[in-house]
Amino acid sequence: MSPKSDIAALYAQHQDILQQRTAEALQRGGFEHLVVPSGTLHYQVFDDRDYPYAVNPQFKAWVPLTRNPGSWLVATPGQRPKMIYLQPFDYWHAVPEAPNGYWTEHFDIVVIRTPEEAQQHLPRDPARCAILGEPQGTLGAFAPNNPPAVIAYLEYQRAYKTAYEVAMMREASRIGARAHRAAERAFRAGASEFGIHLVYCQAALQDANDLPYNNIVALNEHGAVLHYTDRDRLPPKDSRSFLIDAGASFHGYACDITRTYARDAAGEFQALVDAVDGAQQAMCAQVRAGFDYRQLHLDAHLALARILNDFRLINVSAEVAVETGVSGAFFPHGIGHGIGLQVHDVAGFAQSDRGGTIPKPPGHPYLRLTRTLEAGMAVTIEPGLYFIDMLLEELKDKGLGPSVNWERVAAFKPFGGIRIEDDVVCTDGDPLNLTREQFAALG
Numbered sequence: 137m138s139p140k141s142d143i144a145a146l147y148a149q150h151q152d153i154l155q156q157r158t159a160e161a162l163q164r165g166g167f168e169h170l171v172v173p174s175g176t177l178h179y180q181v182f183d184d185r186d187y188p189y190a191v192n193p194q195f196k197a198w199v200p201l202t203r204n205p206g207s208w209l210v211a212t213p214g215q216r217p218k219m220i221y222l223q224p225f226d227y228w229h230a231v232p233e234a235p236n237g238y239w240t241e242h243f244d245i246v247v248i249r250t251p252e253e254a255q256q257h258l259p260r261d262p263a264r265c266a267i268l269g270e271p272q273g274t275l276g277a278f279a280p281n282n283p284p285a286v287i288a289y290l291e292y293q294r295a296y297k298t299a300y301e302v303a304m305m306r307e308a309s310r311i312g313a314r315a316h317r318a319a320e321r322a323f324r325a326g327a328s329e330f331g332i333h334l335v336y337c338q339a340a341l342q343d344a345n346d347l348p349y350n351n352i353v354a355l356n357e358h359g360a361v362l363h364y365t366d367r368d369r370l371p372p373k374d375s376r377s378f379l380i381d382a383g384a385s386f387h388g389y390a391c392d393i394t395r396t397y398a399r400d401a402a403g404e405f406q407a408l409v410d411a412v413d414g415a416q417q418a419m420c421a422q423v424r425a426g427f428d429y430r431q432l433h434l435d436a437h438l439a440l441a442r443i444l445n446d447f448r449l450i451n452v453s454a455e456v457a458v459e460t461g462v463s464g465a466f467f468p469h470g471i472g473h474g475i476g477l478q479v480h481d482v483a484g485f486a487q488s489d490r491g492g493t494i495p496k497p498p499g500h501p502y503l504r505l506t507r508t509l510e511a512g513m514a515v516t517i518e519p520g521l522y523f524i525d526m527l528l529e530e531l532k533d534k535g536l537g538p539s540v541n542w543e544r545v546a547a548f549k550p551f552g553g554i555r556i557e558d559d560v561v562c563t564d565g566d567p568l569n570l571t572r573e574q575f576a577a578l579g
């Protein structure tokens with residue numbers, strides 16, 4: 137990572153941008169203050185056991201604090217923002233340390249000892265506040281009102297990452313790439329899915345609740361389950377293939393990385409992985425300002441259908457496979473999504489910062505991003521090919537059975553599936569692939 141002074145300078149610039157965005161958002165909503173609670177703990181029903189705390193993303197957009205329930209941010213245009221920082225007296229739990237780090241000099245900080253104390257430091261009139269948070273975050277008269285005009289503006293603009301945010305995502309990617317390497321080694325050593333997951337967490341120095349999403353660690357046929365999170369405790373007799381979709385967090389920012397490996401470097405599954413990898417890199421090169429992400433998704437179908445055809449998995453041309461929906465049975469998810477503070481970042485369909493929706497292409501219900509790419513946007517590019525019984529059977533039901541080479545499908549089925557996923561930042565020039573950059577740095 138850059139030296140501390142660089143991060144401090146990047147953060148200062150990030151803060152300026154947040155202030156500008158906040159002023160505009162408040163003006164649009166007719167409010168004077170932005171008030172953002174960090175969030176509260178949630179409890180399991182009929183139990184005193186809490187769920188893992190998840191910070192309000194609108195809060196961590198301002199500060200690298202992800203473990204501070206009960207704190208509040210107040211931003212008023214023309215004034216230094218205020219951080220109402222809860223540091224309870226509590227001998228049952230570890231309490232947050234005193235505020236420290238590069239963000240503190242930009243805030244007026246008030247340390248409180250109980251959640252209720254926050255109220256006396258909030259603006260006088262709640263009616264003048266845009267309060268962004270969860271319903272249970274109500275404190276006295278301060279009930280989150282989540283004004284749509286304010287949220288639409290902030291979330292739309294959040295797609296354009298500041299240089300600080302790209303630096304945070306680069307660091308998350310560095311951690312993720314390192315952990316992926318460790319996981320690959322564990323796979324090659326014959327570890328179980330559960331064992332590989334533990335190796336991953338150890339290498340990332342992140343517990344499951346620190347990770348930006350639930351790790352997908354899938355051996356063999358499990359690679360065909362898109363969100364497989366079961367993790368067998370014992371290794372299979374024969375580990376043929378390994379699909380790992382696992383991320384890492386840094387100061388509230390996510391990376392989202394998928395790799396697929398074959399045990400047999402000379403086998404056909406490895407060749408299929410290589411083909412998807414090559415196509416994926418060509419897709420990443422399309423992450424350019426002005427390019428419609430929907431088109432990227434549609435082009436991906438054609439590219440993947442060409443691979444299906446090259447590997448004789450289908451009996452029809454790539455074009456016919458796309459037109460008839462055969463490609464969709466092998467690639468049944470979107471090409472990717474925005475990423476940043478949330479692994480599936482917000483406002484993927486937003487038409488403008490005043491609202492509106494850009495529709496998904498007909499027949500592609502799982503695409504999560506329909507915006508045109510612009511400099512600063514960070515997206516994932518994650519094509520895949522899977523051998524999913526349910527979807528292949530549906531093709532038969534639709535009379536499309538003859539389009540598929542079932543013998544070849546049967547040969548590949550024991551390997552489950554393939555996904556390759558990178559996080560790519562759109563710039564004014566060449567795309568910045570944070571994932572490849574960090575794998576390359578590992579040598």
Ligand code: GLY
Pocket residue numbers: 349381382392479518557
């Ligand atoms: N790991 C979740 C996703 O790739 O979208």
Ligand code: MN
Pocket residue numbers: 392472473516518557
């Ligand atoms: Mn993803």
Ligand code: MN
Pocket residue numbers: 381382392393394557
């Ligand atoms: Mn992923």
